[in-house]
Amino acid sequence: MMINAKTAATPALLPAGGSTAAIRCERAAAELRYGRPVLIRGNDGATLAALALDAADRAAYEAFGAALGDRHDLFLTPTRAAVLGLTAPTGALLPLGGIGFAEACHLGYLRGAFRLRDWREGGPLESEAALAARLALLLPAVVCGRVTADNPAFADAVSLELGDLDAANLANLGRFEVVARTEVPLKGIESAEFVIFRGGLAQRDQVAIVVGDPDRSRPVPVRVHSSCITGDLFGSLKCDCGDQLRGGLKTLEERGGGVLIYLDQEGRGTGIAAKMRAYGMQGEGLDTIDADAQLGFGADERRYEAAAAMLSGLDINRVDLLTNNPLKVAYLRACGIDVVSRTPVLGPLTAQNTGYLRTKSRRGGHMLDQLFEG
Numbered sequence: 001m002m003i004n005a006k007t008a009a010t011p012a013l014l015p016a017g018g019s020t021a022a023i024r025c026e027r028a029a030a031e032l033r034y035g036r037p038v039l040i041r042g043n044d045g046a047t048l049a050a051l052a053l054d055a056a057d058r059a060a061y062e063a064f065g066a067a068l069g070d071r072h073d074l075f076l077t078p079t080r081a082a083v084l085g086l087t088a089p090t091g092a093l094l095p096l097g098g099i100g101f102a103e104a105c106h107l108g109y110l111r112g113a114f115r116l117r118d119w120r121e122g123g124p125l126e127s128e129a130a131l132a133a134r135l136a137l138l139l140p141a142v143v144c145g146r147v148t149a150d151n152p153a154f155a156d157a158v159s160l161e162l163g164d165l166d167a168a169n170l171a172n173l174g175r176f177e178v179v180a181r182t183e184v185p186l187k188g189i190e191s192a193e194f195v196i197f198r199g200g201l202a203q204r205d206q207v208a209i210v211v212g213d214p215d216r217s218r219p220v221p222v223r224v225h226s227s228c229i230t231g232d233l234f235g236s237l238k239c240d241c242g243d244q245l246r247g248g249l250k251t252l253e254e255r256g257g258g259v260l261i262y263l264d265q266e267g268r269g270t271g272i273a274a275k276m277r278a279y280g281m282q283g284e285g286l287d288t289i290d291a292d293a294q295l296g297f298g299a300d301e302r303r304y305e306a307a308a309a310m311l312s313g314l315d316i317n318r319v320d321l322l323t324n325n326p327l328k329v330a331y332l333r334a335c336g337i338d339v340v341s342r343t344p345v346l347g348p349l350t351a352q353n354t355g356y357l358r359t360k361s362r363r364g365g366h367m368l369d370q371l372f373e374g
């Protein structure tokens, strides 16, 4: 049979006009992780080339500097700039002309004494580049510089539009879909159904565990737990995560049913590599917040849109949240979840986790008084 190409309705294989903001972000993240430069285009025609210092090697760093005629800078987040003694609310740009790879890494994310020369404030393009590095689970120290459209060194580079990261996050909110659900027998828990959602940036798979048969006519007990490979899986004594995970599941069962959302947000959203770097610095005496600041991160880099979308997908809106973290409550409320009440979720205080938990209480605002008084 002949098909008339003009009249047959064929679904669009690729979106008209090329890629979406989300796809540009994911392509850029992949390039950055391979130590390759990406371009960020502003509204005014200005274009920034950026390379994530964390993933680049010496050769890539030197080639980038050469392509920019040695007029490149190191962008540091406001937090990292403060570690270097600079007050830079929009981040700091340190000129890299004549500075080698090792010294750039030192300035970007290592501890120590610094010889700072001139610097200036960063702008929105540089901040977007650092955000892209974070999306790629890299440290937010970015080597960057303005380029012209005719610079042949960047002819094949993937490019982002300014604002893509925000647009992509928003656009992906409604796109969490259930791809699988099945019962998995868990030690000490009568009934647990794993519900796997796919969505958000990078279309990653995220896990919700429905324990028992939650009563949706009342606020549903919910634990939103960020992954902690060291604590959840290997029983690290440095934190309370493993105890909170297992204790949380037990509480959901005792309450007649509830949901645990297990979010792919290792290291408060910084990733396992950054968390281990931070642990190294904690071994040198820094607390959990100051160690993250050395690497350029704020006290908590997590987002909860995925959790809110998954709860909605499970037809749950009114919740009793199992947490000690008031920021988590506020964030979920801002995402439209009606957090009616909060239930503390405490693990035992041990010699190894006391310092960490005390910092969370004193500097992170976590409600842990009960633990320290008890």
Ligand SMILES: Nc1nc2c(ncn2[C@@H]2O[C@H](COP(=O)(O)OP(=O)(O)OP(=O)(O)O)[C@@H](O)[C@H]2O)c(=O)[nH]1
Binding pocket: 224, 225, 226, 227, 228, 229, 239, 241, 244, 265, 266, 267, 268, 269, 270, 274, 275, 278, 279, 288, 292, 322, 323, 324, 325, 328, 366
């Ligand atoms: N960057 C960093 N992350 C850590 C450290 N210790 C634990 N984490 C991470 O902290 C997060 C803890 O997650 P949660 O237990 O869900 O959250 P929370 O903020 O402690 O709040 P609640 O447990 O709900 O009270 C996980 O992503 C861990 O991987 C640390 O020293 N540095």
Ligand SMILES: [Zn+2]
Binding pocket: 228, 230, 231, 232, 239, 240, 241, 242
């Ligand atoms: Zn942990």
